[in-house]
Amino acid sequence: MPRTPLWTSIEAALTGDIAEGRYRAGDRLPSEAALAARFGVNRHTVRRALAAMAEAGLVHARRGAGVTVLHRPTEYPIGRRVRFHRNLQAAGRLPAREVAALETCAASEAEAAALEVAPGAHVVVCEGRSLADGQPIALFRSVFPADRLPGIGDALREVASVTEALVRCGVADYTRRSTRIAARPADATQAARLMVEEGAALLRTVSVSVDPAGVPVEHGTTWFAGERVTLTLAEP
Amino acid sequence: MPRTPLWTSIEAALTGDIAEGRYRAGDRLPSEAALAARFGVNRHTVRRALAAMAEAGLVHARRGAGVTVLHRPTEYPIGRRVRFHRNLQAAGRLPAREVAALETCAASEAEAAALEVAPGAHVVVCEGRSLADGQPIALFRSVFPADRLPGIGDALREVASVTEALVRCGVADYTRRSTRIAARPADATQAARLMVEEGAALLRTVSVSVDPAGVPVEHGTTWFAGERVTLTLAEP
DNA sequence: CTGCGATACCTGTCTAGTTGTATATATTCG
């Protein structure tokens, strides 16, 4: 009977609710079952509407958790994505960052080689997520030589930026010695944390930073969401 | 969204950590709660991964105490891929290259802006494929300002390298003014020419090269097969 | 120093709720 699919009107209603501020960025929508009851349709019809909204970047669904609102449609036109032009030299200094794990453990062979410490030496590993405008931009994993930087663990816990933490440990300045860049598909957990599809293209940078004397102080790996980030190399 | 269960990638990550020596036999893994935070998932999902590892005899969990590592995995699949370390500065000078198309046409708006020529001005477009060891490594598309480089088309046809062709047109030397790097999934034709899966991660670099006077002489886009290439940035 | 209790933390288990996926079926329209 309806020549326009039912789900389009549900999408319009929900998008309108978000636009009017009934559901705001970060809020959880009611469950699919609840929405289905509200609109008097089957859950799959609601899912069709939510899928369209997710495609447009309006909401993001997590299995088990609910559906979260990402943006107000007025702020971010549908289909338009946030573009982030980042200077590679400035990597590590982003608007917001979440630290998910901070632990001390043994260095792997590769990490030990990069940091020029003995294999199995203590290293502080800091993992987390960088965000901009509420959207996840990158996952990072930084490894610091614990013996070379006493107190780095506490410093990382207390201050927000890596630079500042290193300053606390006596490293006034540091530079990148090398950076390797590769493109890799996202695995399941990476995809979930970056809110992209599994298998989406990630930009992985692996770097070693050294202090003015040339001694390695950090070994970092960052996975950028390829669809949201472009790295820009400054002309030396 | 995840066609592979989340916990499998967690199992892979932890098994990899053990294989690389971050956690050694006898060590205690971080608590389930800490791991859940690190991977951004629920504790139960971590437990599922740990259960699989315990099943394999890799770790042992004791109630109240933590999870201890028993031994290194005897067999851990490390993606054995051809690795190509390339200096970004040298991009565009590869062992072998196939020119698939060479034509003169009008510049698009973006190309005109990058090359600092009038929109619609004549440009020479060179497209093709770079190979190493018989394997396709990258697709390239270079755009040259035809009026600024008289005879560039013939030069490109006759000599193998871009550098040499530019020398013929009076550009003794050139440097990169800017490089932008992004990760993008491969479309069907790119996938076919690079011999990778459709949707595989590609590394796209967009650059502008200038002569010693700072005048743009080339605007290039290169798509590297992410699984075969690692770009290495040299320390300036 | 030893022994012991308090406490914080960790794993094991359970219940409930939510999204993702697969299959089957009815209805409508061209």
Added chain:
DNA sequence: CGAATATATACAACTAGACAGGTATCGCAG
């Protein structure tokens, strides 16, 4: 008929929270 739309049902995967049972650690009394 065939395609698109919507419904119905069932199960798998993940999240959330709570609680029980076990362990390690630390301070403190003896």
